[in-house]
Amino acid sequence: MLELKNLGKFYSDQKILENLNLSIEPGEIFCILGPSGAGKSTLLNIVAGIIDSYDGNVVNDAKRIGYVFQEDRLLPWMNVEDNIKIVNDALTSQEISHLLIEMELVKDKNKMPHELSGGMRQRVAIARAFAYKPDLLLLDEPFKSLDYSLKSKMIDALLRLWNETEITVLFVTHDMDEALWTADRIALLAKHPKGLLDIFSIENPRALSSEDVIRHKNSIKTYWEESI
Ligand SMILES: Nc1ncnc2c1ncn2[C@@H]1O[C@H](COP(=O)(O)OP(=O)(O)OP(=O)(O)O)[C@@H](O)[C@H]1O
Numbered sequence: 001m002l003e004l005k006n007l008g009k010f011y012s013d014q015k016i017l018e019n020l021n022l023s024i025e026p027g028e029i030f031c032i033l034g035p036s037g038a039g040k041s042t043l044l045n046i047v048a049g050i051i052d053s054y055d056g057n058v059v060n061d062a063k064r065i066g067y068v069f070q071e072d073r074l075l076p077w078m079n080v081e082d083n084i085k086i087v088n089d090a091l092t093s094q095e096i097s098h099l100l101i102e103m104e105l106v107k108d109k110n111k112m113p114h115e116l117s118g119g120m121r122q123r124v125a126i127a128r129a130f131a132y133k134p135d136l137l138l139l140d141e142p143f144k145s146l147d148y149s150l151k152s153k154m155i156d157a158l159l160r161l162w163n164e165t166e167i168t169v170l171f172v173t174h175d176m177d178e179a180l181w182t183a184d185r186i187a188l189l190a191k192h193p194k195g196l197l198d199i200f201s202i203e204n205p206r207a208l209s210s211e212d213v214i215r216h217k218n219s220i221k222t223y224w225e226e227s228i
């Protein structure tokens, strides 16, 4: 469904990505975990077609790509509900309500973006991405402005929406917990020249016990520390 073949990217003479190969299966949640500057947003922008000058190939049969950008990019002159509706004329009022409920925005649906907190804005951006009914969803640090308890609620909501839709999700984060709670597979991406270090398959995705999470975290951490 989505394949990156020998992907490379320069900004001027700075090499960001080199010979990156990834194959993302239909319907999976594939997480890219990596530090600031590793090229995660660059990679998503290439997949989204926003960056069109790069080396290698992107094979993508998704017809509709939804994108939750690292910054929320809401339209400042529209209220919450209209910001969600704007991407899909065919959305029913029931579908809009469902998204507002899942993202805990019902009470705020008439507010303007400047009246929202960072976390609320981010939730509108997630609702808007699902409103578009994508078959591939790109998520760039979607939970970064949320406190722990809201983050875990929103992750549950994301997983419910994903279950309903069976879309493919490419999820970028630098938070190992977020990756372990959501992903089928986790790719560790270090800054160039290390690049892609490894890909971990989670044997029991989205149903990890706290012991499993600790075990995975320790093995990823050890691997990470030995590799960079
Ligand atoms: N438009 C641009 N022009 C020049 N350099 C850029 C541009 N966009 C990104 N870069 C550089 O490319 C590198 C990777 O940036 P990118 O935003 O992809 O990283 P990231 O992994 O998403 O980081 P973060 O976790 O901080 O969001 C950085 O060194 C950044 O300075």
Ligand SMILES: [Mg+2]
Pocket: 040, 041, 042, 070, 140
């Ligand atoms: Mg980024």
